[in-house]
Amino acid sequence: MNIFETLAFYFENQFVWNAVIVGVLIAFCSSLLGVTLVLKRFSFIGDGLSHVAFGAIAIASVLKLTNNMPLVLVVTVLCAVLLLRTGQNTKIKGDAAVAMISVGALAIGYLLMNVFSASSNISGDVCSTLFGSTSILTLTETDVWMSAILALIVLAAFIFFYNKIFAVTFDESFSKTTGTHVELYNLLIAVIIALVIVFAMNLVGSLLISALVIFPALSAMRVFKSFKSVTICSVVISVVCSLSGILISILAGTPVGSTIVAVDIVVFFAFFLAGKIGGRS
Amino acid sequence: MALLKCENLSLGYDGVEIVTGLSFEVNSGDYLCIVGENGSGKSTLMKTVLGLRQPMKGKVEFGDGLKSNEIGYLPQQTPVQRDFPASVWEVVLSGCQGRAGLRPFYKKEEKALAAANIGRMGLDGMEKRCYRELSGGQQQRVLLARALCATGKILLLDEPVSGLDPMVTAEMYDLIKKLNRDGITIIMISHDINAASKYASHILHIGDTLFFGTKAEYLSSGGFSAKGGDVK
Numbered sequence: 001m002n003i004f005e006t007l008a009f010y011f012e013n014q015f016v017w018n019a020v021i022v023g024v025l026i027a028f029c030s031s032l033l034g035v036t037l038v039l040k041r042f043s044f045i046g047d048g049l050s051h052v053a054f055g056a057i058a059i060a061s062v063l064k065l066t067n068n069m070p071l072v073l074v075v076t077v078l079c080a081v082l083l084l085r086t087g088q089n090t091k092i093k094g095d096a097a098v099a100m101i102s103v104g105a106l107a108i109g110y111l112l113m114n115v116f117s118a119s120s121n122i123s124g125d126v127c128s129t130l131f132g133s134t135s136i137l138t139l140t141e142t143d144v145w146m147s148a149i150l151a152l153i154v155l156a157a158f159i160f161f162y163n164k165i166f167a168v169t170f171d172e173s174f175s176k177t178t179g180t181h182v183e184l185y186n187l188l189i190a191v192i193i194a195l196v197i198v199f200a201m202n203l204v205g206s207l208l209i210s211a212l213v214i215f216p217a218l219s220a221m222r223v224f225k226s227f228k229s230v231t232i233c234s235v236v237i238s239v240v241c242s243l244s245g246i247l248i249s250i251l252a253g254t255p256v257g258s259t260i261v262a263v264d265i266v267v268f269f270a271f272f273l274a275g276k277i278g279g280r281s
Numbered sequence: 282m283a284l285l286k287c288e289n290l291s292l293g294y295d296g297v298e299i300v301t302g303l304s305f306e307v308n309s310g311d312y313l314c315i316v317g318e319n320g321s322g323k324s325t326l327m328k329t330v331l332g333l334r335q336p337m338k339g340k341v342e343f344g345d346g347l348k349s350n351e352i353g354y355l356p357q358q359t360p361v362q363r364d365f366p367a368s369v370w371e372v373v374l375s376g377c378q379g380r381a382g383l384r385p386f387y388k389k390e391e392k393a394l395a396a397a398n399i400g401r402m403g404l405d406g407m408e409k410r411c412y413r414e415l416s417g418g419q420q421q422r423v424l425l426a427r428a429l430c431a432t433g434k435i436l437l438l439d440e441p442v443s444g445l446d447p448m449v450t451a452e453m454y455d456l457i458k459k460l461n462r463d464g465i466t467i468i469m470i471s472h473d474i475n476a477a478s479k480y481a482s483h484i485l486h487i488g489d490t491l492f493f494g495t496k497a498e499y500l501s502s503g504g505f506s507a508k509g510g511d512v513k
Contacts (some may be wrong), residue, residue, distance in 0.1 A: 163374075167378045171362065177350065178350050224366060225366055225410075227366060228371070230366045
């Protein structure tokens, strides 16, 4: 069987289609706000939130919730708001607060899983939550629809608030003086990021989500020069990388999350070189 | 009534007052320079006027139909902006965000206004250039064009020439003076007492001694010599 026949063979299965569709949708959403996060120096908020989501999943499994999504969503969104608040507070500086919350959530999550776990394979559970798992291949139709709806919400919010998001990202103080509710838009950005992260955990696991958010934006910034073109390019990069990452992982039997991130890294270096050669002064 | 009136302001951080009993007013067409040493509260004053922070005491009032969101602000550049992928057009157009309110997209008139202000600042043909690749003086002119999109009345400039070389500094001052002659009220924070004496109509000195008055009054009060300034 050549590559195409193998792929065709796999794609006869509905679950492979589901995985690919959800993967592409998640990649799409996560990259939209990546540019803003990178430029606002919020890169690590994505990382911190994903660890919080891990902690929330641990709590949900201890409580034996059958559907852990609502709890995880609420906890993560709350933490997103909290992190943004502390970012403006002078007592604990932004990056320290992120580090504190993320490491704390990670530790408590693992502790809870260990102490209360009903499962016989704790390290397997933990590993799949952290690095993504085969759960991408066990998605139900409901999951696919949920991702589609999430993608639509994120896209709609992004387009509707595009000009404001740009203004707030470029210059908060100026935006404030023109009467723009900067805090509100920061909150909006944080909530959307929290939503995206919770859904993206299915794909790449909580440790690797930041890569999905940050790499496409950083790659696009090497080459493109306006906010709009950087945003569009990072979405394209993200979708292409995730798609090829998923296909490679199917063919080569590698873990989905890390394969996608590996592709993202390769593309980043390609864009880095292109930027250097293209003469970005 | 004055365009802007500050009465008995007290400014400071964390409960410690830096400046007390500050009163001044700015009338339409004035060119006010705020001078004073580092840490004397110049930037705090500016933020208070802009509504970015509350005064500890006293009040800031706007008159002549000026709304608090109709002030054109030229902030000092942040490190984020130096590496920001945005075109000149995008940056200038974002000056119209106050006019747009909750409307998600900019109207034709707003785009025309942005285009006009790009021309006014001598940036024609640079709309598609990347902001981070411009020279310091060009970047300041882009930000000035953006501020002009937010206002037709009053500009607040926070150290507009910091980091610029002498030639570009002179150009920048001339440009600001020209806007002032066109009827735009200017409030400028400056280190540069010489420039203040050359261009401003009024001087506000904050620090150990408070002074507010016209340039002539400031000169005769010996403010320049007391501060080691050299009047040409």
